[in-house]
Every structure is written in structure tokens, then in C-alpha cells.
Amino acid sequence: MAIKDLSLSAKMTVDGFMNGINKSTVKGPGLEFSQYRSYQPGDDLRALDWKMFARSDRYYIRESEVETNIAIRILIDASASMNHNDGDFTKIDYARYLGASLAYLANLQGDAIGLYVLKNSGIFSMAAKQDYQHLARLFYQLEQINPEGNFTKPIHYKELFAGTQKRELLIFVTDLYQSDEEIIKLLDTLNTLRHEIVVFHVVSRNELDLDFKGYSTFEDLETGETIQIDQEKARQNYKSKLATYLEETRVKMLDRRIFYRTICTDEPLDQALRDFLKQRSKLRI
Template identity: 70%
Template sequence: MSKLLDPKIMMAIKDLSLAAKTTIDGFMQGINKSAIKGPGMEFSQYRSYQPGDDLRLLDWKMFARSDRYYIRESEIETNITLRLLVDASASMDHQDGDFKKIDYARYLAASLAYLGNLQGDIIGLNVFREHEVIALPAKQDFQHLSRLFYQLEQITPAGKFTAADVYTPLYTGGGSSELTILISDLYQDTNEIFELLDVAGTMKHEVIVFHLMSRNELELDFQGYSNFEDLETGETIQVDQSAIRKAYMSKLQTYLEEVKERALDKRIFYRMLRTDQPLDTAIRDFLNQRKKLKV
């Protein structure tokens, strides 16, 4: 797998569009070429003719070679609508080493958007921050992709996650099925994030949640710090990390299991991602879920 999928190397590329292209090019070099297909009709396999099959699907060249009747099956690749939901609440400003959760989120979203555009998908972006939703309508062209990259570059985390009464009107009405991807650390004041996922679920969208966690919060390893501030409320507490680590790890594990179970109960694909790990896992998950979506 390309080293350019390493977040530290990827985030050294300041141009977001170049970083996304470099990431996807590196990813595609490391996987079976057949895993990524563009729009159109692609040959899949032959199977024996069965009574009732459409005779127009018979492969006469194969019959000439084998004197047997075969049906040529093809796989139809269809475009989908891909909607990226990015959490821009203040907790996404959490930092581990040289970069923040929001950095990982913007590069992940850019990479998925670039790959979706490459496959002919229609792509939209919603950024959630207290009291507002920045919405970029779903379109398919490189100009639109450039606007999406620009919006991702402008994200400045602030406040809490958008309240449900603000974003719910954006998701009312009909529309075709989408592949909805939420990139978030899932920190919420009440239940606003899972209410958003409920809305997407009722609209019959396929949903992926990429749950971002940093190494230092997963391991409670904040070297040299004893005072901790809640980025969204501003509250501070004093902590002896070594004294509470065992209890913290136990509660964290319980929390992660509950979040995963809650997502699975809603038929949401859930993946926890460490922000110091390469993006290939997330990209593979996107490709797998894309194949399942029926337009």
C-alpha cells in the first residue's frame, strides 16, 4: 500500500485536491484493478443456457468454439449519489501530534469525493456546526469537485454539533437513495447525531459512519498534562492519568461497544478509525458499500 496513505505524509501536501488525487492513485495501485469500475457495462462471467433465457444474450462465438450454449452475463455499474456529512463541532479540533481530527476528516472526505467523481458519482457535502449546516448540493463535474474541496479547506470547528431542528428540514421530502457517509467523533450534547442518522435511515439511504478517535484519547496518553478542557463546553477538570487509566479504558470500551451496537441496530455500517492510521480501510469500506447500493 502506498505510503502516501499515511496521514502524516498525506497532510504534508497542502493542496487538498492534490492530496486526494495522490491518495487515491496510491490506493488504486495497491489493490486488484477489478475492484474499481467506472460507469457502463462490464463483462462478468459465462453461465450455461437455461430454458427461458433471452436468446439475444447467447454468445455465438463461444458456441462456435465449444458447440455449447452460453449466456454472457454482464455487470451494470450505475452512478450513485454520494453525500458526505462532516462534523465540524469544536471537539473535532482535538489534536494528537501534528494534526487534528478535522484534518483527518477533511482529507478523508476529499479522497472519497475524488474517488466518487472518478466513478461518475453525484457528490454532495454537508458540514455540521452549531446553529448551521453548510450545504453543497449534489452534482457531478470537476468544477463542483473543486468547490467541494474549497468548502472542506474552509472548515473551522466551533461549538457543538448542529441541533436537530436546524438540519431536519434539509432531509425532508422524497428523492432517490443515497450513500450517506458521516465523518465524526460522535461527541454529542444529547442525541443530535443519531437523530440525523435516523432521518437518513427513514429515507432508505445506505449509511456509513466513520468514527474518528485519536491515539492519545484511546490510550489516555496526554504526556505532561493534568488539566483537561472540554472543547465544546469550555469546562476543565484536573486528572491524574495513571490513577484513572484502568477505569477510563473500561468505560471507553463500554462506550465504543454501545455506539457500534446502536449503529448496527439501525443497519448502519460502522467503522472506528484512528487518526494516525492510513486511509485505505475507509476507502475499501466505501467501495464495498457502494456496490451494495441499488439505485
């Protein structure tokens, strides 16, 4: 992620991670044999295996594996809290590289990729498409994200319902900073679409450890409110409450059948890509 060119960084990340591309499959006409099954009225006669008929005097359908292509929508939280930094690196930086790597990987798999940036003033949207020029435009839009303000208001959510009726994979990259469960409410709304949802909860190391060297005054990036903290005295209680919050969040996602993963900005992207492929392999469109 030290490479500033987003497309080059995504390519190097994915190419270095992948020795081969794992592709999801369904049963149907294809090249790679999967299994035989008994003929049923209405089956395509072209799928009959006549050699099996000659050996057994029974009709069998030869099934093979084919690749499935889906639409993947990457949702990026662009509220001001994503400007939180650990050193010179912000949460939105990590979200950019994660989104770019996932998009590059999905494009390699032949999937259509869309981008939705949830801003204070509304939602920037790029409908899902599958071609290299579209991927280049997606990289460009990721580079242009400038987090500001609060989380997107529900009045703007209509953009998220503009996809097809086909099941999609929605990947939401967010720090889950919310004042009134607004992000959880959004996920409940998205759940009504019956898509697969993956949430990558981005946190920073100094945020996890309450280790902001040299600081005693903290400012809320979205409201501007400040608070004085003695980090040494507050650390133990803070970590306990944070652990409780993260566990409660995990349970909320589990209850909603949402794949959820906390990912720290000092963590390599490899594990996030593995988690993506794991979820991708479960889809059968």
C-alpha cells in the same frame, strides 16, 4: 497527509491505493457478458440471443453487466470537539483528508458527490453532482471548515432531506461527541430515508490511551467546562469505560444497519478507503 494541498493529497492517496477501480454492477444491457436467462413476455426483443436460439430452439435473453452511478453525500461534523488535536494534527484535519479522498475516489467511479458540513449555526450543503469543477469546489469547501460550537440542532436538518428519491450513500465523518444522544437521533432520522449509511468515528491516539503528556487540566471544547485529572490513576478505569462505550456504540449502529468503523487519526487512510469500496460494492441501485 503531510501534503497541504487537499486535492493533490487526495489524488496521491487514491492513486497510490488503487491499481484499478472496483465498480459496482447490475444486470442489464452492457458490454461485459454476465449470464443467460429464459425469455419472459415483455422483455426487450433486442436482447434476444439468436445464436442460442439457433442451437437450442429456445429463446434466451443475454444479460451483461453495466456500471451503476449513485449519489454520495459526505457529511462532516464541524462542531468544536473536532478541533481536538494529537500533536499538530486535529480530528477535522483527518476528516478533511478522508472526505477529499472519498470524494476523489467516488468521482473516478462516475458517482455524483455532495458535501454537507454540520455546523453550530446550520448545515452548509452542496448538492451532489458529477464533474471535476464540482469536485474542485468541494475540496475548497472542505478546506474552509472551521469547527465551532455544539452539534447542529434538529431545526436545521431539513437540508439533509433535499436529495432525490433515489437511494444514496451517506458517509458521515464524526467524533460522535454528544451530550444527549443527538447524533444517534440524527442517524435515526436519516435512516427513515432508507439510504445506505456509513459512519467513520474519528478518534485520536491520545484520546484512546489517555496520554496527554504534561496536562492535568482538561477543557471540554464545546462547553468550556474544565476538570482536573491524574492521568496515571485514571487511565485503567478510563480505558475500561471507553471500551464499553465503543462496544455499545458499535451495537447501536449494528441494530440500525449502519456500517460503522472507528478510525484513529494516526491510521493511514487506506483501510478507510477499503471499507468504503466494500460498502460501495454492496449497492445495487
